[in-house]
Amino acid sequence: MRRLTPLVLVVAFAVVVGACADGSSTTTRAPSDTTTATTAGETTTSGATETTAAPTTTEAVATGPYEFLDRAKAGEFAGTEVEILAQWIDAEAANFQASLQPFIDATGIDVNFEGITDYETVLRTRVDGGNAPDLAQIAQPGLMQSLASEGNLVDLSGWFNLDQLSQDYIASFVDLATYEGSVYGVYFKGDLKSIVWYPVEAFASAGYQIPNTWDELIALSDQIVADGNGSPWCVSMEHGDVSGWVATDWIEDVLLRTAPPETYDAWVNHEIAFDDPAVLNAAGLVGEVWFADGYVFGGTDAINGTWVGDTQTPMFDAAGPKCWMHKQAAWIPEFWPEGTQAGVDSSFFYFPPIDADYGSPVLGGGDMFVMFDDRPEVRATLEYLATAEAAKGWIDAGGFVSPNQSVPLDWYSTYPNDALAEILAGASTFRFDASDTMPAAVGQGSFWAGMIDWVAANGGGTEEVFAEIEASWPAS
Amino acid sequence: MSRAVEGRTRRARDLTTALAGLVALGLAFAGGYLFLKADAGPERLMTWLYRRIGLEGQADAIASRGFDPLAAKLMVAVVAMLLGVGGIWGVYLATNRLVDQFPDRTARALRPWVFVGPAVVMLGFYLVFPAVGTLVRALKDDGGVIENLKFVFTEPDVLSAWRNNVLWIVVGTAGSVLIGLAFATLVDRVKREALAKTFVFLPLAISMVGAAVIWRFVYYWRPAGEEQIGLLNGVFAALGREPTPFLQTPVLNTLSLIVVMIWLQTGFAMVVLSAAIKAVPTELLEAARIDGASEPQTFMRVVLPSIRGAVLTVATTILIAILKVFDIVFVTTGGRFDSDVIANRMFQEMIRFRNFGRASMLAVALLLVVVPVMVINVRNLRKQGIGA
Numbered sequence: 095m096r097r098l099t100p101l102v103l104v105v106a107f108a109v110v111v112g113a114c115a116d117g118s119s120t121t122t123r124a125p126s127d128t129t130t131a132t133t134a135g136e137t138t139t140s141g142a143t144e145t146t147a148a149p150t151t152t153e154a155v156a157t158g159p160y161e162f163l164d165r166a167k168a169g170e171f172a173g174t175e176v177e178i179l180a181q182w183i184d185a186e187a188a189n190f191q192a193s194l195q196p197f198i199d200a201t202g203i204d205v206n207f208e209g210i211t212d213y214e215t216v217l218r219t220r221v222d223g224g225n226a227p228d229l230a231q232i233a234q235p236g237l238m239q240s241l242a243s244e245g246n247l248v249d250l251s252g253w254f255n256l257d258q259l260s261q262d263y264i265a266s267f268v269d270l271a272t273y274e275g276s277v278y279g280v281y282f283k284g285d286l287k288s289i290v291w292y293p294v295e296a297f298a299s300a301g302y303q304i305p306n307t308w309d310e311l312i313a314l315s316d317q318i319v320a321d322g323n324g325s326p327w328c329v330s331m332e333h334g335d336v337s338g339w340v341a342t343d344w345i346e347d348v349l350l351r352t353a354p355p356e357t358y359d360a361w362v363n364h365e366i367a368f369d370d371p372a373v374l375n376a377a378g379l380v381g382e383v384w385f386a387d388g389y390v391f392g393g394t395d396a397i398n399g400t401w402v403g404d405t406q407t408p409m410f411d412a413a414g415p416k417c418w419m420h421k422q423a424a425w426i427p428e429f430w431p432e433g434t435q436a437g438v439d440s441s442f443f444y445f446p447p448i449d450a451d452y453g454s455p456v457l458g459g460g461d462m463f464v465m466f467d468d469r470p471e472v473r474a475t476l477e478y479l480a481t482a483e484a485a486k487g488w489i490d491a492g493g494f495v496s497p498n499q500s501v502p503l504d505w506y507s508t509y510p511n512d513a514l515a516e517i518l519a520g521a522s523t524f525r526f527d528a529s530d531t532m533p534a535a536v537g538q539g540s541f542w543a544g545m546i547d548w549v550a551a552n553g554g555g556t557e558e559v560f561a562e563i564e565a566s567w568p569a570s
Numbered sequence: 571m572s573r574a575v576e577g578r579t580r581r582a583r584d585l586t587t588a589l590a591g592l593v594a595l596g597l598a599f600a601g602g603y604l605f606l607k608a609d610a611g612p613e614r615l616m617t618w619l620y621r622r623i624g625l626e627g628q629a630d631a632i633a634s635r636g637f638d639p640l641a642a643k644l645m646v647a648v649v650a651m652l653l654g655v656g657g658i659w660g661v662y663l664a665t666n667r668l669v670d671q672f673p674d675r676t677a678r679a680l681r682p683w684v685f686v687g688p689a690v691v692m693l694g695f696y697l698v699f700p701a702v703g704t705l706v707r708a709l710k711d712d713g714g715v716i717e718n719l720k721f722v723f724t725e726p727d728v729l730s731a732w733r734n735n736v737l738w739i740v741v742g743t744a745g746s747v748l749i750g751l752a753f754a755t756l757v758d759r760v761k762r763e764a765l766a767k768t769f770v771f772l773p774l775a776i777s778m779v780g781a782a783v784i785w786r787f788v789y790y791w792r793p794a795g796e797e798q799i800g801l802l803n804g805v806f807a808a809l810g811r812e813p814t815p816f817l818q819t820p821v822l823n824t825l826s827l828i829v830v831m832i833w834l835q836t837g838f839a840m841v842v843l844s845a846a847i848k849a850v851p852t853e854l855l856e857a858a859r860i861d862g863a864s865e866p867q868t869f870m871r872v873v874l875p876s877i878r879g880a881v882l883t884v885a886t887t888i889l890i891a892i893l894k895v896f897d898i899v900f901v902t903t904g905g906r907f908d909s910d911v912i913a914n915r916m917f918q919e920m921i922r923f924r925n926f927g928r929a930s931m932l933a934v935a936l937l938l939v940v941v942p943v944m945v946i947n948v949r950n951l952r953k954q955g956i957g958a
Contacts, residue, residue, distance in 0.1 A: 214922065392792075
């Protein structure tokens with residue numbers, strides 16, 4: 095009988111553990127399975143109401159357009175956890191946290207936000223490993239589409255107030271988050287890419303004028319070189335596993351200025367070849383800046399080797415700017431050296447038009463949030479991110495444009511938001527970042543890789559590089 | 571009661587306990603699985619226990635306020651460990667008891683299988699099954715076997731990765747073994763041998779990723795005229811030389827990364843070879859010296875032939891590690907600037923581009939290349955009497 099004791103222990107253990115897992119006891123937290131099984135609108139925390147002293151009396155909270163957000167604000171999901179993953183680090187992460195904080199304070203939901211580098215690889219790995227975050231930021235509609243096609247994303251239709259969404263957002267932002275008729279994402283952040291940063295004071299004291307045409311831009315660059323004032327341009331694109339996107343932005347911006355928007359759209363959708371003459375022409379113009387002798391600080395080695403966040407640092411050199419112009423979206427001041435201030439040390443002008451026929455186009459991008467796990471508190475968080483309220487924290491921190499049109503314009507009264515709004519108002523066309531919309535194998539694969547090769551070859555073999563990208567376009 | 575009858579009843583009783591044991595194990599695993607899977611499992615366990623022993627107050631406290639997350643995690647860990655360790659123990663105990671029921675000869679034939687069985691099943695599940703899955707994907711996904719083969723053996727980017735792999739193998743293996751051998755020989759005569767060895771051996775304790783991060787800073791490049799924060803370019807700047815973009819210049823970048831691998835692997839080579847050198851009989855060395863052999867001659871003709879087996883083992887082991895190199899490349903260059911290697915390419919195809927067929931074909935090709943080296947390695951180990 096003595097030799098039997100281990101078996102007895104095992105049996106006893108099985109009984110104890112089984113009893114605990116069968117769900118008969120009363121606890122506050124219902125197993126996630128049961129909460130998701132009940133349909134929207136009738137989820138109540140099972141069995142918890144008797145044991146907890148939940149303040150059910152304070153029901154008179156103002157009701158908004160979003161159901162779960164209202165319920166969250168009534169304290170219904172207090173104590174639950176929501177995990178958010180994004181590629182925002184450093185100052186950007188702090189700004190996003192500032193945007194989240196009012197929600198956390200109002201609802202008691204424990205929102206864990208994590209900003210990481212090598213973002214896409216990590217997100218992919220976690221999704222494949224069944225360890226997806228609840229909400230994730232996505233910059234590429236192409237990535238959203240592939241995640242949705244694999245059935246990883248939660249469809250917003252049915253529970254999300256889509257009427258409110260189309261009321262707050264222009265149609266194209268809803269369309270970009272739509273895959274096969276279902277909405278999967280909510281845009282949170284917009285980016286304006288068609289701007290060029292310059293050192294305000296040094297510009298004035300050197301007597302340089304803000305260029306209004308491409309020719310003036312080139313003339314100014316030549317003059318800076320001739321004056322012996324260093325390099326006219328700060329360009330670099332090293333960014334871990336997403337290196338190369340700076341080049342694609344440039345080519346897209348120039349393409350919008352040298353070809354009709356229809357050509358741009360056809361290029362994005364692969365209705366014309368990737369190496370269409372219009373695209374090669376745009377690449378040629380970009381090359382005139384990037385590969386001209388003495389134009390770019392540090393030359394092509396610096397373009398490929400310097401981290402994007404450090405691109406503009408030489409502009410703030412104590413001995414005067416080592417490079418004078420930097421084409422980058424409005425978030426870049428977050429990465430400037432300490433002690434520099436946007437609008438004071440450096441401000442921006444609109445990347446000038448090239449062909450007058452195509453007006454003043456604006457290239458933009460944006461980040462949406464998609465949802466991987468359908469729980470009421472996650473729904474509430476996503477609904478919050480769709481509100482103007484959620485944009486407030488980051489707008490106040492600066493350099494943020496919300497794609498949400500219900501954001502009151504006077505929130506943008508400070509620099510640089512007012513200047514960005516002005517450029518947007520003057521735009522004749524607005525187009526979303528092409529590489530972000532193309533299939534991932536091209537937009538985040540061969541296009542970026544091709545640009546790195548192109549720069550490494552000092553702009554040589556342009557046609558071959560683009561033909562190779564064309565060949566890599568997925569067959570289907 | 572006759573002895574035969576007594577034996578039969580005992581046998582029957584043993585059979586029952588063994589079967590009951592297995593059933594109990596099954597229940598325990600099912601319960602444990604539910605416990606670990608269920609939300610707030612530890613809370614439930616504790617509230618249930620408290621209620622059983624009549625501490626309603628405590629139970630309510632946990633039910634309403636939840637549990638300290640650390641305590642919850644610890645409890646999950648304990649349950650997992652109990653199930654893991656206790657479960658394996660139980661399985662062996664119960665199956666052994668079952669085998670006892672058979673006549674002696676059958677039992678003797680069965681027992682090894684019972685003990686080896688779980689390991690074989692696990693290996694099959696975690697190694698053979700995925701390997702077969704990979705092969706199937708390589709043959710069927712992404713336009714089929716022909717397309718995938720074409721990709722692996724004709725695509726310029728992949729060819730460049732293969733070329734780099736060859737460079738890694740040749741320079742990396744030779745470098746690690748030769749430097750390791752040199753150290754082992756020289757250090758053999760040094761007074762503070764252990765201390766000297768420790769310094770060479772230390773890098774081995776650093777993870778590949780850690781080493782890659784360290785060396786990325788060593789190679790860091792900034793445009794001329796900027797402050798160089800990389801060690802090597804810092805030295806270059808101090809000497810008045812132009813900074814070199816180590817990681818962006820093809821071939822130089824691959825060689826620079828191989829140096830990282832050598833730095834990591836030399837310690838291993840040194841330790842194994844040093845032990846082998848010490849095992850060379852002193853009589854042999856003395857005899858050679860008495861016969862008038864010079865030091866280099868003794869080394870080449872006596873020591874080296876004696877430690878040939880160890881050199882081969884070290885070389886093949888390092889070679890296998892180098893064939894799989896991924897971390898160093900991924901962290902430093904990400905395969906950009908013509909520094910790609912097969913393992914990194916495989917990762918990119920799978921994780922970034924979702925081309926499972928292409929990635930699988932790369933994996934299969936890599937496996938086929940590694941197999942002969944493994945065979946040599948194992949055979950050689952056997953010859954030396956290490957392993958079985």
